[in-house]
Amino acid sequence: MLGADGLNLALMIADSGIIDTAINDLLARSQVMMMAEDRGVRTTVKNHLLKWRGSVKKRITRVCETERFQQELGYYQEVIHWDEETFFKRIDDVIKKLEWHSAFYLQARRLMEKNKGIHNPMFPHFFCDQWYKSLSDAIKQAQVMELEANKEKLLTDLYQRMETMRNMDKITESGDESSVGRLWDMASAKLSRSDLTVMKRHAEFLKKHQTLQEIAETLGRMASDVDDPDLNRAPTEEPQMVEEKSDEATDDIVGIHESDDLNKMLPNETLFLAYPELEVIFYKHLVDKRLMNYRMQGKSRTLRKVRAHKPNNKQADIEKGPFIVCVDASGSMHGFPEQCAKAIAYALMQIALAEDRDCYVMLFSTEHITYELTKQDGLREVSDFLSYSFHGGTDLEPVLKKSVELMTNGTYKNADLVVISDFIAPKQNDEILGQVNRLKNAKNRFHAITLSRYGNPELMSMFDHCWHYHPNIFGRLARKW
Numbered sequence: 001m002l003g004a005d006g007l008n009l010a011l012m013i014a015d016s017g018i019i020d021t022a023i024n025d026l027l028a029r030s031q032v033m034m035m036a037e038d039r040g041v042r043t044t045v046k047n048h049l050l051k052w053r054g055s056v057k058k059r060i061t062r063v064c065e066t067e068r069f070q071q072e073l074g075y076y077q078e079v080i081h082w083d084e085e086t087f088f089k090r091i092d093d094v095i096k097k098l099e100w101h102s103a104f105y106l107q108a109r110r111l112m113e114k115n116k117g118i119h120n121p122m123f124p125h126f127f128c129d130q131w132y133k134s135l136s137d138a139i140k141q142a143q144v145m146e147l148e149a150n151k152e153k154l155l156t157d158l159y160q161r162m163e164t165m166r167n168m169d170k171i172t173e174s175g176d177e178s179s180v181g182r183l184w185d186m187a188s189a190k191l192s193r194s195d196l197t198v199m200k201r202h203a204e205f206l207k208k209h210q211t212l213q214e215i216a217e218t219l220g221r222m223a224s225d226v227d228d229p230d231l232n233r234a235p236t237e238e239p240q241m242v243e244e245k246s247d248e249a250t251d252d253i254v255g256i257h258e259s260d261d262l263n264k265m266l267p268n269e270t271l272f273l274a275y276p277e278l279e280v281i282f283y284k285h286l287v288d289k290r291l292m293n294y295r296m297q298g299k300s301r302t303l304r305k306v307r308a309h310k311p312n313n314k315q316a317d318i319e320k321g322p323f324i325v326c327v328d329a330s331g332s333m334h335g336f337p338e339q340c341a342k343a344i345a346y347a348l349m350q351i352a353l354a355e356d357r358d359c360y361v362m363l364f365s366t367e368h369i370t371y372e373l374t375k376q377d378g379l380r381e382v383s384d385f386l387s388y389s390f391h392g393g394t395d396l397e398p399v400l401k402k403s404v405e406l407m408t409n410g411t412y413k414n415a416d417l418v419v420i421s422d423f424i425a426p427k428q429n430d431e432i433l434g435q436v437n438r439l440k441n442a443k444n445r446f447h448a449i450t451l452s453r454y455g456n457p458e459l460m461s462m463f464d465h466c467w468h469y470h471p472n473i474f475g476r477l478a479r480k481w
Contacts, residue, residue: 018144019057022151023049026158045158056150060143068101069139076135080128087124104134163196195383199346202386206343215449215467216347220355222445222465223320223414251298259293266292321415321444322358323348324403328421329363330394337451338390340469341420344449348418349373349382360406361385364399365392394425396459397432404435407444418447419463423455428462436462 026049064073075094079087095112098105107130115123206213256266269291272282285291325345333341345361352359352374361371363385371381396419403417436446448463453470460466 018147019053019060022147023053026151026155045162048158049154052150052154056147059150060146063142063146064139066142069135069142072098072102072104072135076128076131079131082124084121084124087127088119091124091127102134103138104131107134195380195387198383198386199379202339202343202346205339206347209340209343211469212340212343213347215469216344216351219323219348219416219418219447220351223355223357223416252296253294254297255295256292257295258290260286260289260291261293262286262291264293264296266294268292319414320355320357321413322360323352324406324412324415324417325359325361326396326399326403326417326419326421327361327363328394328396328419329365329369329388329390329392330422331365331391332394332422332424333390333451337422340451341449342386344418344420345373346382346386349378362399362402363388364395365390366395367392368399368402370402394421396421396425397428400428400432404432404439407439408435413443415444416447417444418449420449420451421455422452423448423450423459424452425456425459427456427458433462440464 063069075097079091079094082090091112095105095108098108102108108127111123111127111130269282269285272278272285282291325348327341327345329338349359349361351357357374359373361373363369363371369388371385372378373382373385375381400419406412407415407417440446445465446463448460448466450460450466450468451470453468
């Protein structure tokens with residue numbers, strides 16, 4: 001045998017610490033750190049890099065699986081198990097096979113020419129050692145190239161996500177680390193400058209109209225005010241008396257066994273003590289725990305803590321359901337009402353991210369379109385929704401039926417349905433009103449935000465809460481007084 005029994009070249013990079021060096025280099029880049037000044041964002045970036053570390057390690061170890069390296073490694077593993085005589089007979093054939101795909105080919109030919117006619121018994125060992133080094137260098141170079149390529153892709157992705165996070169500063173400033181992490185996952189969607197401009201414009205609109213933000217925040221708080229033990233995920237611990245079977249309790253005799261308990265010893269065991277010559281047997285059985293004892297069993301009653309799923313008003317952990325936001329996209333909402341409706345939906349999406357809730361938007365006019373704003377590529381959905389132009393007529397019934405159908409699902413407990421419209425539409429039929437009332441009894445809430453003074457009162461009476469925000473200039477001025 002001319003060489004080592006096995007190779008572990010594929011793990012060379014990880015063992016040498018080059019991946020960790022690449023991560024430290026990324027973290028040290030001033031642009032990355034400047035963009036990740038927020039603590040929540042910085043933590044999210046580090047977690048993202050740790051995930052990348054694991055995935056890139058797998059990718060670079062697969063470099064050896066390419067056909068080029070697999071063939072050469074196969075030849076090498078064959079040669080290192082030859083003896084010296086076989087080596088000199090067959091090595092020329094192996095070198096010819098390396099001609100088109102091995103970096104060691106030219107060096108191998110030079111080594112053979114120098115050793116021609118000498119047949120030094122140490123030469124095969126030296127040859128395999130040089131071959132191993134060449135293989136190591138080639139694999140290392142290929143892995144470094146793969147690492148650098150992945151590093152550049154990661155850097156591009158980081159800059160894109162951070163740029164998106166910067167434009168979504170409302171979340172990164174007020175949200176906790178979990179909400180920032182969720183937004184970070186959503187930021188993987190590649191957004192154009194116009195997409196970011198649209199979102200920024202509506203964020204600025206929301207800041208100028210604080211009343212809209214206050215309405216959204218009030219809606220967000222309502223899910224926490226529900227007093228329902230079934231929605232409370234915070235288990236409390238309380239001491240309870242429990243009964244457990246125990247061999248120590250002496251309620252019943254259930255058999256006989258060998259032991260050293262003198263209190264439970266059978267009477268016939270004392271016979272050994274009646275005779276001096278047998279007394280030593282008694283003590284030997286005692287030491288060996290071989291005295292015949294009654295086996296006792298009963299129930300011991302102890303006071304210990306058990307987990308009981310009961311509501312704890314001081315430490316409530318309410319399971320909050322999603323937001324279903326139905327936005328009237330009819331032509332009568334065009335202009336300022338449209339901006340208000342989109343701004344409120346945008347604010348609710350931010351609250352949903354901060355509270356780990358889902359947020360769906362359904363546009364309705366003569367047809368309805370659904371956007372899921374908090375899914376993996378939700379920012380693309382947000383951009384598409386904010387860019388949609390309102391037109392057509394008002395038809396609330398189909399989208400209301402669809403919403404009720406969704407909320408009937410068990411995953412929609414403690415949900416908030418928010419309808420944003422001018423409510424210039426007829427009253428809903430009794431069937432829908434009955435379904436709405438059943439969902440209200442199941443701890444779901446129905447809200448209306450009317451953007452007109454001419455809404456139908458009968459239509460709005462089906463909602464739990466109703467907010468009036470009049471978008472015309474006179475209405476806005478009147479509200480200040």
